[in-house]
Amino acid sequence: MELNRFLPLLIGLLLGAWTLVAAWAVLSARARYQRTENQLRSARRLARMVEESPALPLLVRSDGRIEASPRLAQWLGLDAVPQYLSELDGNGRGLPKNKLDELTEAVRRCQKTAAPFRMVATPEGSTRSLALRGHLADPQVSPGGAALVWIFDFSDSESELNRLREEAARARGDFHALVSLIEAAPMPMWFRRSDGELQLVNSAYVTAVGSSSAEAVVASGTELIETVDGKTPAQVARQALSQGAPVERIVHATIGGQRRALRVSDLPLGEDGIAGYAVDIEDMEEMSRSFRAFREAQRAMLDQLSAGVAQFDAKKRLSFANQPFQRLFRLSSRDMKDPPAFERLLDAARDAGRVPEVRDFPAWRREKAAWFASGDTHEEAWSLADGTHLRIVAQPVPDGGLLLIVEDRTEQLRLSAIRDTLLRTRTATFDSLFESIAVFAPDGRMQLWNRRFAADWGLDSEFLDTHPHVETLLKKIASRLKRPGEAETVGNVVRAATLDRAQKGGRIALADGRILEFAGVPLPDGNGLLAVLDITDSQKAEDALRESNAALIEADAIKTRFLATMSYELRNPLNSIGGYAEMLEHGLGGDLTESGKEYVASILQASAQLGEHIDSLLDLSQSEAGMLPLKKEDIEVMPFLRGVAEERVARLEKAGLSMDLRAEGLLRVVSADRRRLARAIGHIVDNAIAASKSGGRILVQVSRRKIGDSDRIRILVKDQGRGMDGRSLARAMEGMKVSADGRTMERRRGLGLPLARQLIEAHGGTLRLESEPGKGTSAIIELP
Incomplete structure (x- = not known):
């Protein structure tokens, strides 16, 4: 339960x-x-x-069989993964045979010795790069001693590596090229550490400092640049590094024994250091100095020009104006201290009345301001309100500025008007000359002529209006010459005047009986003037004069023969009269009454005077005929003059005059004909006696004068008579001259002074009269 x-x-x-x-x-x-x-x-x-993963495993067993991912077949270009390692090469696909053999050997060695391996392969027909890394497989993976191969696709990495290799190679090449460039650079270059000490220098630096090598320069720290303003080059470099900005300066250094100007730059390179280089700008400085000197010389030269010159810069501001420009536009010194802009200059010029009057000045000013942007030269004529005419030339310059040239042409236009008037006057003057005038150019073509030229040569105006060549002209006038061949003489005269620059002339007879005299005269402008004169009437008069001259020569020959016989024909009767009178005076004809003795004395006096007059008349006639014989001798001047004075003692006493004979200085003898020189001086003394009033005094003064290189004896005969005016003084030296009707001879104040003048001039001396009415007359005789 x-x-x-x-x-x-x-x-x-x-x-x-x-x-x-x-x-x-x-x-x-x-x-x-x-x-x-x-x-x-x-x-x-x-x-x-x-x-x-970028890496694929390949398991290779000891019997050669393989296990792998299908991706590996794709990498190798195969359709599928084969069973054995030896099948990884296909027909043009898979691994190349040499690489497969290398892989097989490496796998075998790894399986036996567990030695890892690495290799690189590229499948056939592919650009894929594969890296193979093999080692012995873990027993848990394959206990039979298999080899595990990891395959990496590093195509991109390989490309990147190739690119990096190429860039590295290129960078190395560029670096070597840069180093070579720096080394070969003509300018000194260097590199400093961050503390300012030299680390690298190039060969130009070594040469500049005069060292043997770059290492020696770096070791000694030799500086190219001197200390300036208390700062060393290292301090300037550290300053550039601290500021993080380049420092550039211009200093002077001694290179090759010469003082050179250098532009030195220090460039900071971050924490790496400071680079530096020096550019020799001595030539640029010299060029700059030369340019400044040239500019100053050019501006000084522009100040001497009559034309005004102004320079405007790219900002349209006045940079230079010479003195004529300042005067033309009335610029003051204040304007030149603060140079105005171009448009403001035009405004000031308008206020001063130095620009033309225009209706729309702003538009006109804008038009002129457009000259700066124009690429062409502009030329204008400005007429100012005060009648000044200016020629304006505006030339744009490449730097965007403007060169303005102003020329005052007022005087030139006035001279041009005067020239036109002169040309018209010259034409009218040429046409009014009685001479024929024609001007020929050096090429022989006629340039100018007057109406008389056309009339003398019988040329029509239509022909001359064509400015014919001299050869055409000669053909035209040859038919109008009495002898056509003489036309070439006219051409020779024209060519001599135009080409040879020589003056020639000639005469030529025309067929109508006229005679033309022509002459070629070189003109200053290179042309030649042909002057032609109708000398028909003068030639007829010349022929008549030549006939008259022949008659006069014959009459002169008759006079010469008459003078040769007059000495005998006149002197023999006179000597007979004087001889018989002296016989009567001495009583050879019987005793004479007192009246008879007076008659004989009168006969002797008259015969003596007549003999004197005959001698004077013969001397005068012979002198005029150039037949006066001189019998020179050395004469002591003072005794000679004393004798002349003593011969006139009776006349002086009869006239109630006195004579003062003086000598100044030391005199010398004179070579002269004693009788004829006494007659010449006696006539002068007689004229002084005749011109003096009773109680007067006659001065005869002799002196010695030095005139140039000649030594002359000066005799002064001065009276206190009534003197003469200029007309009477001129007549006193004439004596006898041809009457106005050319048929008879009339006597002017006797033969004394003309005879005295001729006798003195025959001795190589001069006779000069000086007289004023009421102040007497002075006769000055100078004898060599």
Whole structure:
């Protein structure tokens, strides 16, 4: 009973236990399933991760069979993964044979010795780069001593590596090129550490400092630049590094024994250091100095020009104006200290009346301001209100500025008007001349002529209006000449005047009987003037005069023969009369009464005077005929004059006059004909006696004068008579002259003075009269 009572309990316990076991089994199975599911999921994830990883495993067993992902077949260009390693090469696909052999050998060695290996391969017909890394597989992976090869696709990495290699190679090349460039640079270059000490220098730096090598320069710290304003080059470099900005300056340094100007730049390169270089700008500085000197010389030269010149810069501001420009536009010194802009200059010029009057001045000003942007030269003429005419030339310059040239043409236009008037006057003057005028150019073509030229040569105006050549003109006038061949002489004269610049002339006879005289004269402008004159009437008069001259020559010959016989024919009777009178005076003809003696004395006096007149007449005639004989001898002047004076003592006493004979200085002898010189001076003294009043005084003064290189004796005969005016003084020296009708001779104040003048001139001396009415007359004789 008790068993039955406990049996349900036992069954219940068994069922409960069974239920618990079943529940535990279910839970345990579910846990295992969950773990299995997690493992499968993890396996699939790992497999997928392997599939997606950049490295694929290749398991090579000891018998040569392989296990790999299908992706490897794609990498190798195969349709599927083969079973054996030796099948990884296909027909033009897979690994190349040499690489496959290398891989097989490496796998075999790895399987035997567990030695890892690495290699790189590129499948055939592909650009994919594969890196193979093999080692012995873990026994858990393959317990049979298999080799596990990991294959990496590093195509992108290889490309990147190639690119980096190329860039590195290019960078190395660029660096070497840069280093070579810096080394070969003609300018000194250097590099400093951050503390300012030199680290690198190029060969130009070494040469500039005169060192042997770059290492020696760096070791000694030789600086190219000197200390300026208390700052060393290292301090300036550290300053550039601290500021983080380049420092540029111009300093002077001694290079190769010469002082050179350098533009030095220090460039900070971050924490690496400071680079520096120096550019030799001595030539630029010299060029700048030369340019400044040239500009100053050019502006000084422009100040000397008559035209005004102004220069405007690219900002349209006046940069220079020479003195004529300042005067033309009335610019003050204050304007030049603060140069105005172009448009403001036009405004000031308008206020000063130095621009033309225009209706719309702002538009006109804008038009002129457009000259700056124009590429062409502009030329204008400005007429100002005060009558001034200006020529304006505006020339744009390449730097954007403007060159303005102003020329005052007022005087030129006035001279042009005067020239036009002169040309018209010249034409009218030419046409009014009695001479024929023609002007020829150097090429032989006629330029100008007057109406008389056309009339003299018988040429029509239509022909002359063509400005014919001289050869054409000669052909035209040849038919009008008496001898046509003489036309060439006219051409020779024209060519001599225009080409040879020589003056020639000639005469030519026309067929109508006229005679023309022509001459070629070179003109200053290079042309030649042909002047032609009709001398027909003068030629006839010349022929008549020539005939008259022949008659006069014949008459002169007759006079000469007459003078040759007059000396004998006149003097013999006169000597006979004088001789007989002297015989009567001495009583050879018997005793004479007192009246007879007076008659004989009168005869002797008259014969003496007649002999004197005959001698004077013969001397005058011979002098005029050029046949006066002189018998020269050395004469002491004072004794000679004293003798002349003593011969006239009786006349002086009779006229109630006195004579004062003086000598000044030391005299010399004179070479002269004593008799004829005494006659000349005696005539002058006689004229002085005749012109003086009673109680007067006659001065005879002799002196010695130096005139140039000649030494002359001067004799002065001065009276106190009534004197003469200029007309009477001129007549006193004439003596005898031809009358107005040309047939007879008339006498002017005797023969004394004319004879004295001719006798003195025959001795090589001069006779000059000075007289004023009421102040007497002075005769001045100068003898060599």
